[in-house]
Amino acid sequence: xxxxxxxxxLVSSSPHIVTGVDTQxxxxxxxxALAPSFLVSIYVFGARVILLTLVCMAASMFFEWAxxxxxxxxxxxxxxxxxxxxxxxxxNVPSNLPLWIAILGCFVAIVVxxxxxxxxxxxxxxxxxxxxxxxxxxxxxxxxxxxxxLTPSNADVTTGATPLGVLAExxxxxxxxxxxxxxxxxxxxxxxxxxxxxxxxIFLIYKKIISPIIPACFIGTxxxxxxxxxxxxxxxxxxxxMSVLGMAIFHIMAGGVMLxxxxxxxxxxxxxxxxxxKVIFGIGCGLITMIIRLFGAYPExxxxxxxxxxxxxxxxxxxxxxMEIKKQAKKGGAx
Numbered sequence: 001x002x003x004x005x006x007x008x009x010l011v012s013s014s015p016h017i018v019t020g021v022d023t024q025x026x027x028x029x030x031x032x033a034l035a036p037s038f039l040v041s042i043y044v045f046g047a048r049v050i051l052l053t054l055v056c057m058a059a060s061m062f063f064e065w066a067x068x069x070x071x072x073x074x075x076x077x078x079x080x081x082x083x084x085x086x087x088x089x090x091x092n093v094p095s096n097l098p099l100w101i102a103i104l105g106c107f108v109a110i111v112v113x114x115x116x117x118x119x120x121x122x123x124x125x126x127x128x129x130x131x132x133x134x135x136x137x138x139x140x141x142x143x144x145x146x147x148x149x150l151t152p153s154n155a156d157v158t159t160g161a162t163p164l165g166v167l168a169e170x171x172x173x174x175x176x177x178x179x180x181x182x183x184x185x186x187x188x189x190x191x192x193x194x195x196x197x198x199x200x201x202i203f204l205i206y207k208k209i210i211s212p213i214i215p216a217c218f219i220g221t222x223x224x225x226x227x228x229x230x231x232x233x234x235x236x237x238x239x240x241x242m243s244v245l246g247m248a249i250f251h252i253m254a255g256g257v258m259l260x261x262x263x264x265x266x267x268x269x270x271x272x273x274x275x276x277x278k279v280i281f282g283i284g285c286g287l288i289t290m291i292i293r294l295f296g297a298y299p300e301x302x303x304x305x306x307x308x309x310x311x312x313x314x315x316x317x318x319x320x321x322x323m324e325i326k327k328q329a330k331k332g333g334a335x
Contacts, residue, residue, distance in 0.1 A: 022079075024078065027080035027081050029203075029207055030084055030209065036197075036200055037189070041189035041192060043183075044183055045149070048147075052099070053086075055103065056087065060089070060106045063082070063107055064081075065077045067111055076120060089131050091189055091191075091263075092303070093132065094142070104135070105135045108131045108135075126307070129307050132303050133304065146165070162186050162187040163180060163250070164299040165299050167236065167250075169299075177253050180254045181253055191256050194252075194258050197258035198258060201263070213275055215261040215265070215266065221286025221290070222252050222290055223249070227245065230247045255293075256302035256303065261285075264306050272316045273320075274317070275320075280319075281313065288309070292304055
């Protein structure tokens with residue numbers, strides 16, 4: 001066999017499936033799905049949203065380019081994965097966060113979490129989630145100074161507590177579920193409008209970019225946990241005349257549940273592969289989120305829940321695979 005024929009028979013590593021979907025197209029679809037929330041955030045918080053998002057995107061892409069250049073690796077900056085990470089970091093922080101802190105978060109996400117472990121597809125945890133947790137622990141004051149919506153009633157007060165902060169600390173009445181649904185509340189720019197995130201999530205499911213299993217299990221677990229808890233403990237005074245059902249709806253509308261369920265927990269690399277594993281992962285995220293919200297020191301638990309479940313993903317995948325093998329073996333035996 002001559003060298004030319006032998007070279008033509010060389011086979012690359014799996015997978016070998018050829019489709020019209022690649023990393024760049026997938027990342028572009030997710031960015032498009034985030035557009036409704038981005039537009040609502042501009043309306044609610046002003047032009048600072050645009051600046052923060054562009055800075056995070058540019059910083060993330062620069063760090064990826066610089067690392068590849070430094071390590072003499074193939075450039076991957078145009079696959080848009082770094083750009084998406086930057087946008088998700090911007091969506092997970094207050095829109096008034098100092099830019100240098102946001103840039104530091106981008107460095108943690110791209111260099112520490114992603115590139116040091118081998119680049120896209122090899123990171124153990126979600127880069128944007130990890131960056132958010134690191135910034136929250138390192139810069140607690142800046143990360144919990146939340147801007148309020150730009151409305152005449154807030155002309156004299158520019159920052160305040162998020163809805164979950166109000167629930168945890170009291171001092172004011174909770175915003176209505178309709179306010180959380182539409183987005184006229186304080187918080188990070190990726191949390192304020194549930195409807196905008198739902199629209200984006202439905203788009204991703206329709207395009208088959210993500211599976212509905214994890215979002216459904218995540219959101220459903222939060223809802224059921226809250227429903228049971230408030231049925232037993234009663235509705236808190238800060239909720240006014242809100243019902244038990246209203247409080248359960250509040251917990252899925254407020255905070256980062258929608259962003260986390262549709263855009264963070266569904267990350268291909270750090271979430272389980274098989275349906276059974278996705279169910280376990282989604283339920284785990286919901287349980288940890290509500291345990292932290294209702295019994296922990298922090299009013300929000302979405303980021304911590306996803307990060308912890310990311311760490312559990314290899315074990316979940318292993319368990320789900322064993323169960324699938326047993327299932328198939330039983331089917332074979334029955335035949």
